[in-house]
Amino acid sequence: MRANGLIAVIFGAVLLTTAAPATAQQQRDPFNGQFGALEIAPTPADAVRLARLMGDTLNSLQPQRPGVQDVYLLSVSFWGDPVFEREAVQAEEILRPHLGADGRSIILSAGGQGTRAYAAATPDNFAAAIGYIGATMDPNEDLFVLFFTTHGQSDGVAAIREHNRVFAGLRPAHLSTMLSQANIQNRVVIVSACFSGSFIGPLMTDNTVIMTAAAPDRSSFGCQPQNNWTFFGDAYFNRSVRENGDMIGSFDRAKRLIAQWEREQNLSPPSNPQIYVGQRGAAMLRQAERNAH
Template identity: 35%
Template sequence: MRRPGAAGGPGDARRARASRSAWLWLALLVAAFAGNTPAAAQGPEGPDPAGPAGDQATAPDEATARDRALIDDRLSRMPPQRPGQVDLFALAVAGDGRENVFRNEAAYFEDLATARYGAQGRTLALVNHPDSVGPTPRPLATPDSLRHALTGIAARMDPDEDILLLFATSHGKRPHALVLHQPGAFDLSLTPTDLRAALDDAGIRHRVLVVSACFSGGFIPALAGPDSIVITAARRDRSSFGCGDATSATWFGRALLVEGLNRDGGLLDAFAYAQRQVERREKMEGHAPSHPQIHVGEALRARLLAWEAQLERGPPLPYPHPL
């Protein structure tokens, strides 16, 4: 967080400036952690809602410690990995806290991964939103919290057996990056190379990665590999649609999570369904096509299909917000 400047006052100008700066700093922190900063109005996902990637503030140390403690607590309550069986670990990242839509999708993804996709409670969500610093706290989504979460998940996985399913939803911007914004606290970015480095450093081998944002196809070159499946909501040069205060789910999030993964079939079938649904809706509403993308590493394809074949799914999970 940037330290605000202060105006001089009567008396000792140096002391007055320091005193006023301290009070402004304290007020900003209180507003951020109380969730009282008004959310910015946003329309459909556009090219750069949060400004250039270089204009970033740093999350306060106190917030970093809080997020790590919340992550560690959630990790400690996950069911243990089962030797000899493939276990799924699911991580959601909701990037832009100025809109409810990203929080909605991340929270639903956590529940869906357990109810329909075999995670059995091995789930975690990093959510930028004023509610995350309210009475029911969640760890915020920053590069540090993402790395801490991935490292903790990796420590609980068998790297030769288990699969990570990561779902990131936010605004996307050019050059390719996801917005990580907590109102009143920080304005950061997550690039494809950042995400690849965090996964590599954690030692997570089998990766199913879903990136739902404008221009998210730009994440594929850095994340592709034989042990990776990468799904994106749009081509590297196209916008995706459905964010803003008027919707409860993005078009791609609704098609993939709420509809696709509640149907019979596996993840690849759900993506094919989502492609069709998004294209149909874009044509109906007169938008340029977003062209959702997929990379399928052949080594992980075989592992995923074998695991899905023995998966016992629960009934479809209703989305808890009006669509």
């Protein structure tokens, strides 16, 4: 079996979830439930370039300003198809001015087409970005906004794949743990992936707003590699936030647009995007929108 094929088989086992006893699950999971990756090392020259990209990305973040609400934005493409990088980049371009996050915004990408322009969206880099932002922002007065786009699995895992080099999966519990470890309290989390509603339960707090492209048991649509957006990204960022401004209010408009497109294209069952709005999280988000405008 070729190396890539073997890794794909192992990766499938890593992400497998069943009702089997915990000991059996641990035997199938080399990471023992932790956030990890199967990774083929890049060439030395590429490794240097990837390290510099990530270092430059983190070093570009401006410091927190005491007494001022700052917004830190992280936009991530976790899968190497071009549609996901396009979506992460365009979403960042819309959210950064909308939230006044100039100088406090990061893009990570599993790659698109052509020369790499952004730091890699590996588990290490994702954790480093969250950790660096958490250490920079004030947990009481600042807001963290996370958007990521990828394929999703029916067990709630957000898949990570960088052109047959990196294989991993982000579970809702992984993200919840990382945000807690980084002491990031006020947060908006937006997930564009199939079955992404699975992220709502583990992240629900009064300080959190969560939006997902699909219910926990539903696929989302529009992720063909040649597209500029997925259905959710197009409806929410491109046609609602860009035009309406209010991020929470834009969700309902985007949901109606998605339902219309699904009916027109006979896509079933409908994706049924989900939202959870914590009271303090909503207040922090609306304050950021007012400050930026």
